[in-house]
Amino acid sequence: MAHSFAAAQDQSPLAPTTESGKFVNQEPSEPSSFWRTVKIFWRFMTEDRIDPEPTGELPMQALSRAQLDALSDDAVHVIKLGHSSLLLKVMGEYWLLDPVFSERASPFGFMGPKRFHPAPISIDELPPIAMVLISHNHYDHLDKKAVRALADKTREFLVPLGVDKNLQEWGVSAENIQTFDWWQSTIDTHARLTFTPTQHFSGRGLGDANETLWGSWVIETEHGKLFFSGDSGYFPGFKTIGDRFGPFDLTFIETGAYNEDWPDVHMTPEQSVTAHKDLRGKTMMPIHNGTFNLAFHAWYDPLERVSETAQQRGVALTTPIVGEVITLGEPMPQEAWWKPVMAE
Incomplete structure (x- = not known):
């Protein structure tokens, strides 16, 4: 571990809370409400949409424990599991995001x-997990059934403030959970991890809005730096993170589930590319797409728009299929795998 990881100290203000004890964003945003939720649900029920789900089978590479263990232990390997879920092999340790x-x-x-596609590997088939990193508690990022299955094979869960209560209810021992406020760091054997702000919200029901924190993860290893966005609207915080921790070798940026009804908490693909540039990223992997129908755009719209914008703005984009292994420092896949499925 490079000593510079341990030497860095953060003096940033931590996540603000309101007088009612709920967390708020750094930038003003429209609060969620019961009637706003009802309006969006009604749109989902009644609005005609173009290609909300693929009609053909999406390409995928199935994974086995043997394939994972065969990957080298002296590099950082990344595998997209679907949506925003990632499996990392960091210097021989397995991490889940x-x-x-x-x-x-x-x-x-x-x-x-x-789901549009199955996961490329089952939890039972996974090797022992060193760390699980969680960005926030929405259902497409915090999976109760997965947490329960991972509880006995995971050394440590790293979660935002308040999410530890969910995990303990689901069978994770308190001693195996670390909680994080914005800008707080921890040092692992092979990396320094810092929980950084996003502009989003939290909640798993109608009565627990913003009682737990949300955010992103900065992962600094001896072989390169990664940024995992979680969910966020576009905000100045990306530039702050980039100035403090960049440049990043690879950024995983939310690119999907955007709509004019919630512009404060999810980015358009064009904003996602801007966020990557603010972060001083070298290569961008668009995540939060291609697995669930969570908005009103076509399932392929995020990938089409982010590809066009990245090309226009000179941004290196990698778009691996689910289950495909990429390795920091090696050429990364750029195939537009969604185009053949669009034509079906």
Whole structure:
């Protein structure tokens, strides 16, 4: 571990809370409400949409434990599991970011957004996990069933303030959980991890809005730096993070589930590219797309728009298929895998 990781000290203000004890964003944003939620739900029920889900099968590479263990232990490997879920092999350790393995991103097993594709590997097949990093507690990022299955095979869960209560209710021991406010860091054997701000919100029901924190993750390793956005609207915080921690070798940037009804808390693809540039990223991987139908745009719209914008703005984009392994420092896939499925 480079000593510079340990030497860095953060003096930034931490996440603000209101008098009612709820967290708020750094930038003003329209608060969620019951009637706003009802309006959006009504749109989902009644509005005609173009290609909300793929009609053909999405490409995927199935993974096995043997394939994972065969990857080198002296590099950083990244595998997209779907939506915003990532599996990392960092110097021989396995990490999961926002692991969602359930069939639906929903509190219900019988309704709600259903996966377009299976996960490329099951939790049972996964090797022991060193760390699980969580960005916030929405159903498409914090999967109760996955957490329960991972509880006995994970050394440590790193979560925003308040999310530890959920994990303990689901069977994770308190001693295996670290909680983070914005700008707080921890040092692992192979990296320094810092929880950084985003502009979003939290809640898993109608009565717990913003009682837990949300954010992004900066991962600094000896082989390169990664940024994981979680969910966010576009805000000046990306530039602040880039100035403090950049440049990043690879950024995982939310690119999907945008709409004019919630511009403060999700970015358009064009804003996602701007966020990547603010972060001083070298290569961008668009995440938060291609797995669940969570908005009103076509399922392929995020990938089409981010590809066009990246090309116009000279941004290196990598778009691996689910289950494909990429390695920091090596050439990364750029195939537009969604185009053949669009034509079906």
